[in-house]
Amino acid sequence: MGLLSTAVRDVRTGRxxxxxxxxxxxxxxxxxxxIFFSHDGASFGNTMMWWPVAxxxxxxxxxIAAVFSPRAARTVLPLASAAIVANGLQGTYLHWRGIAQRPGGITRYNVESxxxxxxPLLASLVGGMGLLAAVLRREGRH
Structure with a gap:
């Protein structure tokens, strides 16, 4: 079997x-x-901007640990990933609040500028990938 067909089979079987x-x-x-460059461009005007950077x-x-260790995939990766999801949801709230606080409130111009x-939801997706990885089976065990 080729590398591609093995990868496709692994995905189909949840490995x-x-x-x-x-x-x-x-x-x-x-x-x-x-995130760092975007928040740096805004001069880290709110101390909450440091949270996603951390x-x-x-x-x-x-x-990386989860790639090599099944134990890390079940413990460390889900913890880090859950923190990222929570921080992304918090960031989404803070970004929308920041838009609403601009003169005129939530307008197309304020949403765009x-x-x-x-x-922040994109960061949550990265965390979601880690949570999903934690519940899947490892490759190579058939």
Whole structure:
């Protein structure tokens, strides 16, 4: 069997834990960088802006550990991922609140020029990937 057909079979049978854990680590690295630069561009005007900069990168070592350790995939990765999901939901609230506090409230202009309303949900998706990885079966055990 080729590598691609093996990967497809693993996904179909729910054996995708290691791969999804690795993708979670990679996604967290990219997302953490994007969050840092976006919040830095806003001069970290609210101290709450530091939370995702601290929380999202926790999935990087947790995801890498989960690739190599089934135990880490069941313990550390879900904890880091749940924290990221919670922080993303909190960030969504804070971004919408920031938009609403702008002059004129929630208008198309304020949604387009204010804090990105859905960006924190993207971080939550990275956390969701980690939570999903934690409940899947590991590749290579057939």
């Amino acid at each position: 995708f834990e290691r791969t999804l854990a690795g993708l979670t680590a990679a996604g967290a690295a990219v997302t953490a960088g994007e 929380v999202v990168p926790t999935a990087i070592p947790a995801g 204010g804090p990105p309303p859905f960006a």
